Amino acid sequence: VAPYCCGGRLNSPLMLHPIWKGPLDIPGGSRQSPIDIRVRDSVFHPNLAPISTQYDPNTCLHIWNNGYSFLVEYDDCTNKSVVSGGPLENPYRLKQFHFHWGANNDWGSEHTVDSKVFPAELHLVHWNCSRYRTFEEAIMEENGLAVIGIFIKLGRHHEKLQKLVDILPSVRYKESLTEFNYFDPSCLLPTCSDYWTYSGSLTTPPLTESVTWIMMKKPIEVDHSQLAVFRSLLYTAVGEEEKNMVDNFRPLQPLMNRTVHSSFE
Ligand SMILES: CCCSc1c(F)c(F)c(S(=O)(=O)NC)c(F)c1F
Numbered sequence: 001v002a003p004y005c006c007g008g009r010l011n012s013p014l015m016l017h018p019i020w021k022g023p024l025d026i027p028g029g030s031r032q033s034p035i036d037i038r039v040r041d042s043v044f045h046p047n048l049a050p051i052s053t054q055y056d057p058n059t060c061l062h063i064w065n066n067g068y069s070f071l072v073e074y075d076d077c078t079n080k081s082v083v084s085g086g087p088l089e090n091p092y093r094l095k096q097f098h099f100h101w102g103a104n105n106d107w108g109s110e111h112t113v114d115s116k117v118f119p120a121e122l123h124l125v126h127w128n129c130s131r132y133r134t135f136e137e138a139i140m141e142e143n144g145l146a147v148i149g150i151f152i153k154l155g156r157h158h159e160k161l162q163k164l165v166d167i168l169p170s171v172r173y174k175e176s177l178t179e180f181n182y183f184d185p186s187c188l189l190p191t192c193s194d195y196w197t198y199s200g201s202l203t204t205p206p207l208t209e210s211v212t213w214i215m216m217k218k219p220i221e222v223d224h225s226q227l228a229v230f231r232s233l234l235y236t237a238v239g240e241e242e243k244n245m246v247d248n249f250r251p252l253q254p255l256m257n258r259t260v261h262s263s264f265e
């Protein structure tokens with residue numbers, strides 16, 4: 001599959017910032033992510049229950065730069081922070097959340113909606129603790145993960161996000177980690193509960209086809225200065241030639257034989 005993010009133009013981010021070191025397509029992959037969500041082709045599922053999240057801010061552990069994004073990680077030894085309902089047959093435990101963003105405000109999201117690109121996208125990653133013993137195991141298994149994806153658009157300052165933005169300089173370098181607690185990611189969810197759902201994959205290695213995607217229809221808003229701080233992070237470790245962490249999104253993947261379901265008409 002040729003990289004065709006941003007229309008596949010030679011000046012598309014992937015061409016300019018070939019950060020994507022992994023394979024662009026997985027041989028035999030039939031349910032890869034991200035995808036373009038064609039609204040008219042999505043199928044309303046009348047008995048899709050609302051998504052229910054219950055997050056305990058005390059389970060927030062730390063934040064670290066893994067060289068692809070920055071991850072806010074949670075204690076997943078109990079069911080204190082879980083998502084349930086919607087297409088999920090049981091609760092999934094919150095493991096971490098992270099973002100994908102562009103070098104500028106014209107692109108950055110992984111998923112698109114009728115080819116509309118957003119400047120960034122937030123992923124809340126959960127694992128199926130009823131069927132698997134650990135997150136590491138769940139990553140490799142069908143129905144192992146549930147990821148809530150939230151589009152981010154430029155607009156008003158996001159008050160609750162600022163606590164996270166303020167700590168980012170301390171994880172500027174790859175592998176840096178800092179304590180971060182008492183953060184409830186519910187504050188990052190849109191107020192509208194409408195979503196699309198489809199079967200897909202991780203968008204970073206190992207790209208395993210283990211994800212039930214739950215893409216919220218409505219974006220949240222952050223302001224220019226907040227997104228600019230994301231772009232001040234580095235892909236590189238201390239002492240290495242500095243490379244700004246931007247365009248950390250995967251190109252769109254073919255829908256193949258999949259249907260996107262919507263929770264709304
Ligand atoms: C080996 C996985 C480390 S955790 C992780 C991650 F870091 C990540 F970036 C994504 S993603 O595919 O990029 N977004 C959903 C995941 F799904 C993850 F589970």
Ligand SMILES: [Zn+2]
Nearest residue numbers: 098100123203
């Ligand atoms: Zn992600």
